[in-house]
């Protein structure tokens with residue numbers, strides 16, 4: 482994620498530095514950025530000219546306006562990184578974490594001044610998926626949130642303000658609510674895994690990039706949504722723990738593409754081919770100006786509240 486995030490800023494003309502303690506990771510930054518630039522058809526050398534790879538955290542932070550941590554998803558590692566950042570970063574730098582799940586307030590415990598710690602949750606790959614959830618902990622200063630959103634907008638991203646530091650923020654909560662029901666449908670024999678994915682991809686998924694669930698509810702009528710919820714809500718899966726079907730899969734080693742079998746069979750090479758297809762689809766989608774126009778402005782001029 483770190484090299485993809487650097488690519489986003491460098492592509493927008495903003496100079497950045499990357500620090501990684503592993504030499505192998507530092508050495509692979511250029512080729513990873515080059516792969517992303519080639520996919521988008523942008524000038525690799527131009528983008529790379531604004532990315533400097535360094536081998537110590539202090540020089541990476543020197544004069545930085547915004548520092549984004551994208552280290553391993555471990556509280557201990559994040560605490561170690563933020564504790565060091567608290568000492569070596571300029572006092573005016575915003576300290577951001579790309580964590581997927583760790584509360585921002587927990588990460589900020591390692592920092593002397595937690596008002597400058599904010600979540601910046603990018604999606605993978607950041608140069609193809611524009612959303613960034615800007616997560617405010619109970620300690621984050623509103624100015625830090627606003628400045629972070631401004632910087633992300635200037636890098637052509639789509640920042641959204643998450644006002645409460647809830648696990649999974651907004652995107653992953655919705656994504657995993659859908660996954661919970663998808664797994665329950667398969668576990669209960671309602672349909673196959675293939676059918677679940679076809680229903681999403683060829684059904685409501687086709688609309689999702691153009692109209693979100695709440696605008697869709699308004700278009701259909703909130704009374705219709707209520708009528709449907711009265712029937713569905715008692716029946717939809719609400720298990721408060723991971724579904725036993727998923728737990729059993731993991732216990733028997735059906736880990737998906739990396740083990741050759743998950744909900745689907747994964748012969749060698751298939752995962753790489755699918756990832757390439759998905760990335761190409763995202764490139765095509767991001768170059769389709771009609772969808773970005775719909776996304777840019779609410780048709781009636783803004784939300785009701």
Ligand SMILES: NC(=O)c1ccc[n+]([C@@H]2O[C@H](COP(=O)([O-])OP(=O)(O)OC[C@H]3O[C@@H](n4cnc5c(N)ncnc54)[C@H](O)[C@@H]3O)[C@@H](O)[C@H]2O)c1
Nearest residue numbers: 482483501502503506551552553554579580581603604605
């Ligand atoms: N991969 C995704 O789809 C995705 C999406 C959104 C958010 N995230 C989050 O982004 C973060 C990074 O995820 P990733 O998939 O890029 O992980 P990764 O394991 O691919 O990369 C982590 C990098 O951190 C480096 N590192 C290790 N210790 C470090 C330290 N002390 N200081 C600085 N760097 C250190 C590693 O060498 C490695 O290059 C995680 O918090 C993850 O949850 C990942």
